[in-house]
Amino acid sequence: xxxxxxxxxxxxxxxxxxxxxxxxxxxxxxxxxxxxxxxxxxxxxxxxxxxxxxxxxxxxxxxxxxxxxxxxxxxxxxxxxxxxxxxxxxxxxxxxxxxxxxxxxxxxxxxxxxxxxxxxxxxxxxxxxxxxxxxxxxxxxxxxxxxxxxxxxxxxxxxxxxxxxxxxxxxxxxxxxxxxxxxxxxxxxxxxxxxxxxxxxxxxxxxxxxxxxxxxxxxxxxxxxxxxxxxxxxxxxxxxxxxxxxxxxxxxxxxxxxxxxxxxxxxxxxxxxxxxxxxxxxxxxxxxxxxxxxxxxxxxxxxxxxxxxxxxxxxxxxxxxxxxxxxxxxxxxxxxxxxxxxxxxxxxxxxxxxxxxxxxxxxxxxxxxxxxxxxxxxxxxxxxxxxxxxxxxxxxxxxxxxxxxxxxxxxxxxxxxxxxxxxxxxxxxxxxxxxxxxxxxxxxxxxxxxxxxxxxxxxxxxxxxxxxxxxxxxxxxxxxx
Numbered sequence: 001x002x003x004x005x006x007x008x009x010x011x012x013x014x015x016x017x018x019x020x021x022x023x024x025x026x027x028x029x030x031x032x033x034x035x036x037x038x039x040x041x042x043x044x045x046x047x048x049x050x051x052x053x054x055x056x057x058x059x060x061x062x063x064x065x066x067x068x069x070x071x072x073x074x075x076x077x078x079x080x081x082x083x084x085x086x087x088x089x090x091x092x093x094x095x096x097x098x099x100x101x102x103x104x105x106x107x108x109x110x111x112x113x114x115x116x117x118x119x120x121x122x123x124x125x126x127x128x129x130x131x132x133x134x135x136x137x138x139x140x141x142x143x144x145x146x147x148x149x150x151x152x153x154x155x156x157x158x159x160x161x162x163x164x165x166x167x168x169x170x171x172x173x174x175x176x177x178x179x180x181x182x183x184x185x186x187x188x189x190x191x192x193x194x195x196x197x198x199x200x201x202x203x204x205x206x207x208x209x210x211x212x213x214x215x216x217x218x219x220x221x222x223x224x225x226x227x228x229x230x231x232x233x234x235x236x237x238x239x240x241x242x243x244x245x246x247x248x249x250x251x252x253x254x255x256x257x258x259x260x261x262x263x264x265x266x267x268x269x270x271x272x273x274x275x276x277x278x279x280x281x282x283x284x285x286x287x288x289x290x291x292x293x294x295x296x297x298x299x300x301x302x303x304x305x306x307x308x309x310x311x312x313x314x315x316x317x318x319x320x321x322x323x324x325x326x327x328x329x330x331x332x333x334x335x336x337x338x339x340x341x342x343x344x345x346x347x348x349x350x351x352x353x354x355x356x357x358x359x360x361x362x363x364x365x366x367x368x369x370x371x372x373x374x375x376x377x378x379x380x381x382x383x384x385x386x387x388x389x390x391x392x393x394x395x396x397x398x399x400x401x402x403x404x405x406x407x408x409x410x411x412x413x414x415x416x417x418x419x420x421x422x423x424x425x426x427x428x429x430x431x432x433x434x435x436x437x438x439x440x441x442x443x444x445x446x447x448x449x450x451x452x453x454x455x456x457x458x459x460x461x462x463x464x465x466x467x468x469x470x471x472x473x474x475x476x477x478x479x480x481x
Contacts, residue, residue: 003208003230009250009258014038014138019422020365022140027195027285030261032209032248035140039199039255044134048275049202053254055178055275057093065090067128074117074183077228081186085118092120096180100273119183119270123176125277134176135277138257141197142418143369144281147172149337151414152407156324156333173280179270187218187230187267190260191328193289194280199257203274209248212263217241230267262289284376287338291380294334295387297327316388335389339397339453342377344412345370346448346466347403348419353470362470366423371467378463384456399451 014035026033039045050056067089076083095118125134137144149155150172173191177198190196198205208230210218218227220238227234227242234242251271252258260266262282282290301322302315309315324330329337349370352361361367389395402408448466453459 003247003249004245005249006246007248009034009207009209009248011036011256014140014257017140019139023285026259026261027140030212030263030286032250032261032264033259034250034252035138035257035259036255038138038257039135039201042135042201043132044201044275044277045255048134049254053202055202055273057097060178061090061093063132064125064129065093067123067125069120069123072119072121072183072185074119074179077186080225080228081188082119089120089123092118092178096178099180117180117183119177119179119185121175121177121185123178124172124174125176126174127172135199137279138197139422140259141195141279141281142422143283144279144418145283145287145341146192146194146281147174147279148411148414148418149341152411153337153340155329155337175278177274177276177278179274181270181272181274183274184269185267186228187226187265189215189263189265191280192282193262193286193293194282195262195286196260196278196280197257198252198260198276198278200252200254201275201277202254203270203272203276204254205252205258205274205276206269206271207250207252207258208267209250209260210245210265211248212265214245215263215265217245218265226265262286284373287376287380288383291334291383294323294327294329294331295383298323298331301326320388331384331387331389332395335384335395335456336397338377338380339459340402340408340411342374342459342463343397343399343402344408344415345373345377346462347412348415349374349466349470351416364423366419369419369423374463374467378460381456381459381463387456390455390457395454397453399453400449403449 009032011034015037017035022033025031047059048056065088068086069089069092071085071087071092072082073085074082078084095116099116099118154171173194181203216223218230218239218241219225221240227239236243250258298319302319305312305315305318305322312318320330320332324333349367352364352367352370356364362371384390448462451458451462453462
């Protein structure tokens with residue numbers, strides 16, 4: 001049975017679209033789009049591609065071949081994903097070149113069956129090679145709370161283990177993907193229910209999208225497991241509602257970037273030898289999706305071990321450890337993230353007030369952006385109230401102590417540069433005038449220096465107080481930008 005294709009993804013010229021247009025039409029509406037015209041000056045598009053559009057594998061192997069990566073075997077399933085292998089980039093490329101001499105059939109299905117098609121995924125290229133600027137993140141995707149935070153903090157720290165973290169493989173969600181014609185990614189929704197963007201440096205991809213509203217149609221009767229491959233024969237007994245699905249289809253060409261919104265399930269095939277650059281990210285517009293996923297995964301983790309609840313000394317702690325292992329963060333990680341990011345936005349507002357030369361600074365696009373961020377943080381904190389976060393007395397995030405963290409000040413500087421770029425500000429903060437505690441004091445908000453956030457209610461109060469003192473009215477969703 002073939003898929004019921006309802007339509008295709010809109011394609012737009014990035015040179016003709018403003019940031020506010022992108023926010024209004026795609027980000028706030030959680031709608032996919034393909035954007036062209038943004039990759040012309042990328043170094044990767046020159047170094048990694050021959051003039052005929054094929055990948056320059058020799059250059060990549062010569063310059064980055066020693067990097068250790070994970071490679072998916074497209075013909076082998078392991079649980080809900082493809083089997084992963086560890087090898088160097090050079091070894092992967094050697095196998096790719098060897099396979100390229102083998103003539104494949106015409107059908108994608110034929111190519112994927114019986115062949116050892118390897119697909120390099122999740123290569124943390126930016127972290128490994130920071131001096132090699134392969135690309136510049138497009139304007140529309142710069143408001144990336146996830147990677148900004150992970151540039152300075154770990155999302156999860158396990159105090160019960162002395163195992164040294166791998167700073168490359170654990171600290172960002174910026175990836176390079178490389179695969180021969182016929183490699184593919186099984187049906188899935190992205191990590192944390194984040195947004196993602198994927199840029200084709202070379203090659204061509206075929207995407208099939210399912211909207212979040214139809215998510216329930218692709219799961220089994222218990223809503224535990226989803227379809228693995230939408231082009232295999234889907235068992236009606238196991239997945240009784242799959243035949244009701246309707247799909248969007250898209251062919252992404254070289255030098256095109258696709259925006260994948262939160263919660264959109266998708267399956268992707270490489271129609272040609274392909275190299276792509278991908279980011280997962282979230283911000284004020286979709287951070288609620290992250291919390292909703294955490295809450296769902298937490299309930300599943302607690303249900304899974306419910307039979308030992310009465311004999312477990314720290315059942316809640318065990319649930320949170322399992323949640324972090326399965327999802328990548330737990331409630332405490334996410335709460336600390338939200339508090340630090342809220343502090344950073346408060347400091348940004350105070351710095352803006354301090355440096356502004358006009359009275360109506362609150363009406364600027366940058367100020368409106370920061371206010372919207374804080375309102376979103378408040379909304380999430382309200383959702384957190386009825387969880388263990390409200391009862392746990394070991395949480396204590398001290399504003400004064402955070403302000404003294406070098407990592408936090410670097411995060412603030414990165415946030416300032418990001419929003420200056422987005423909103424085309426005339427001046428940038430230089431390293432000598434980094435945002436600091438003085439911004440709070442000079443703008444009359446020194447009382448917030450002593451703020452200690454111990455639970456979601458404290459975060460709600462902080463946001464309300466700062467906006468009230470600045471005499472700022474709450475924004476409606478989509479009002480900023």
